[in-house]
Amino acid sequence: MTSGSGKNRPNDDLTSPGNGFFVPDLCRVRSVFMLVVSSELMALLLAMAHARGQWIDWSYFGLVSMLVQWTVLTCAALICLARPWLSRRSTAGATLAMVVLVAVDVVVFSSLASTFIYPEPGPERWQATGKSLLIAVIATLMVLRYFYLQHQWRQQKQAEMTYRLTALQARIHPHFLFNSMNTIASLISTRPEQAEDAVLDLSELFRASLRTSERLVPLSEELGLCRRYLALEQLRLGDRLTVEWRTDPTLANQAIPPLTLQPLVENAIYHGIQPRTAGGTIVIESQRSGDYVYLLVQNPLPEPGAQEHQGNRVAFSNTQARIQALFGETAVLKNSRQENRYTVTLRLPWQTVSRYP
Structure with a gap:
């Protein structure tokens, strides 16, 4: 609880x-x-x-x-x-x-x-x-x-x-299932240990997407899901994907709705890294300022001529609806484009949540 x-x-x-x-x-x-x-x-x-x-x-x-x-x-x-x-x-x-x-x-x-x-x-x-x-x-x-x-x-x-x-939470399912399964299948014969780890990561992600009884979880748990998701994508994208973590360890117990950051990171992969031939770097940052906690997900903009998919706006609006339903007007989700970088900023009120057995 x-x-x-x-x-x-x-x-x-x-x-x-x-x-x-x-x-x-x-x-x-x-x-x-x-x-x-x-x-x-x-x-x-x-x-x-x-x-x-x-x-x-x-x-x-x-x-x-x-x-x-x-x-x-x-x-x-x-x-x-x-x-x-x-x-x-x-x-x-x-x-x-x-x-x-x-x-x-x-x-x-x-x-x-x-x-x-x-x-x-x-x-x-x-x-x-x-x-x-x-x-x-x-x-x-x-x-x-x-x-x-x-x-x-x-x-x-x-x-x-x-x-x-x-x-809303039931609608947020990782749509990389088939890519992940293909990656796992290719690893079974050559790197079985990595294949086993990938299966565990995938099961944790889907377990989280099906767990709708919890309204708030610690930020450390949400970041853990992001790490599992990125580990799966790293197997598929290889050197094209680089992740830079700038997270504050003192915010481990910050309250956040489950599956809030993961869809934003998923958007950063599918709309910022995957369309680019050379890939790019995703930056995940957390910091506290006064009574608010700011979470940032940053990725490179798609190459010129790339078309923006509707799923980007859907995931953004779903996440925005969830945080405002729980926190009201104190929670803000916004995006910005600057210097060939796309940044999603999530502001939550400073509130802790602890996990008990």
Whole structure:
């Protein structure tokens, strides 16, 4: 299994799901801030509706604001403490429990506030408490409904993304199978040990292409697949292929989607080395700058008159779709042509992933 850690984690916002429970973690600082701002806006609306002959009844706003803030913060704290218990209940059961909790909390604080507003017992005190309770229950149900719909939407988007990633990864299969098999067949009689190594390299590549359960792997593992692929191509191309590695060993645990670099290296072979009579040099580089890791694959441009194949753009767009589905806008894939060299640059957020048995 894999586990990731690093600076670029998902944002801790108010609507972020946690542990499959549809209500977000209200213990987080940003969640508390959003609750305070939202409740203050609600108090402002109530003060505007209550005002007579002016825009806002500031005295009423102060009282309502104090009551709403105390109620919202205590309810958030209670829900936060009860979260482990609530997450084990059904959606209906958890909703009912939270509504009851909010109702009890509102009755307590509203009763205390009513004693200051209405010193003498009377129907006004009970009416104010009843209105506060009704408003709180309606608002709670609306907020919980919003959280539930957001949770359902996020689950659906996650399922769609997982399906899309699996489909994209399944499409990225090395199309050098027949060339590799022919090379292996020619080596069996003359160099059986190299033929055996080539079979192992080929099996590892196809095993990786069929392994769709892992979303992120260490960069060292992805580079290992690139080395196996290049070893196979070296048998076919011989001296026409030269590889220059400029990789940073400290980035071995950088998280990367499986089969991200290998298709780019494959493109460098088929569109930069193979069409050239003299072959050329492929440069594979990794470096870190701040909160980002940059991976570069560079190859010589085809000779004048060579036609660019559609597969080059397909592999590029597939890889781009995969990294953006996993990392969002922080991941960038771009290409450039300069001084007869074609360079593909992949930028990923600095995030580590470790492999455990």
